[in-house]
Amino acid sequence: MRSLHITAAARADLRAIQTHTEQKFGPAARARYAVLLAQALRDLSENPLRPGSLKRPEIGPDLLTYHISFSKNRSRSTYGAVRTPRHLILYMLEGDSILAILRVLHDGMDIRRHVPTTPRRR
Structure with missing residues (x-):
């Protein structure tokens, strides 16, 4: 299993998703989505x-997406x-x-507009 590194932007996305889900659909829906x-x-x-x-070379080199519906x-x-489910995870592999x-973006968003300018984690 690989070590998981979640960027600050992705952490903010996750918090926003949870807040929106609870406000719109209630605490049980928030728990299900979490x-x-x-x-x-x-x-x-x-x-x-x-x-x-x-693989998403049209978005950036080495970038991949995964729609959470597959899980x-x-x-x-x-x-x-x-x-x-309506979200996808934008990620990349760093070494082995x-x-x-x-x-972590809504699947209706223009992903290119939300790609970090320096996608590699530092």
Whole structure:
């Protein structure tokens, strides 16, 4: 399993997603979505090139995306399951042991507008 490094921008994305989810859908939905996001991150750390991962050279060199819907069947919990996840994870591999999570974005967003100008974690 790779070491997971989550950038400040991605952490802010995760907080914003949770806040929005709770405000719009309630605390149970927030809990369901949190479980799904955690499962998606676990899935990527176990296999960053898992089915559902897409290389995105049109966005930037070495960048990949993973739609969290590919993890929904493994994220069922006591809170239930998310029916229609709408976020994707923008990430890159740094060497053989680090998975850098750059952003967590709504799938309706123009990803290119939200790519960090220096995507490598420093």
